[in-house]
Amino acid sequence: GPLTVGEIADRLHIRQPQVSKHLKVLNESQIVEVRPEANRRFYKLRPEPLREMDGWLKTFRSIWDDQFNQLEDYLREIQEDKSN
Template sequence: MDDGLNELFSALSDPTRRAILGRLAYGKATVAELAKPFKLSQPAISKHLKVLEEAGLIRSGREANSRPRELEPDAFKKISDWIADYRRFWDQNFDRLDDYLSTVQGNENDKSGD
C-alpha cells in the first residue's frame, strides 16, 4: 500500500526543507523570498521546493510574474492522522503508568499509616 508517507517523511528529513515549510506557515512566498535566509542559490532552493512539491507538502501558485509557493494542508492532515495513532498508544501507556503510580503510592501510604 503506497500511502505517500515515505515520500512525505523523506521530504521532511532535510532541515532546509523543514525551515522552508516553517516560513510558508506564515504565508505564500516566492523562491527569492524563500532563499533569503539560506546561504544557498536560488537553483538549490528550487531543488528543495521540487522535493516538497513532489511530496505534496507545498503547491505552486501564479501571481503576475511570480509563482509563489504555499503549504498544502492535505499533506499535513495525512501526517497528523498517522501520528494520531501513535499519540493514542502513548496516551494509553501514560494512563497505565498513572494507574500504576497511584497504586504504588497508595500502598506506601497504607504502610506509613500502620
C-alpha cells in the same frame, strides 16, 4: 499566504539554496503548490496532505498517551515506595 523562496529563506534565516532544495522535495510530495509569476515562483502549503498525516498520527497518539500514562503511574509508584 504564498511566499517566494527568498521570503521563506528570510523568515527561516537560512540560505536560499537550502530552501529551494526542501521546497523541491515538498513539491514532489505535493505538500506545497507552486504558482509561477513572471520570473518568480510562489509557494503555498496544501492543507489536505497535512490533514491526512494528522489523521494517520491520531492512531498513534492514543497509543503514546496510554504508554505515557502507564509510565507516569509506574514512576509515581516507585517514588511512593521510596518515600515509605
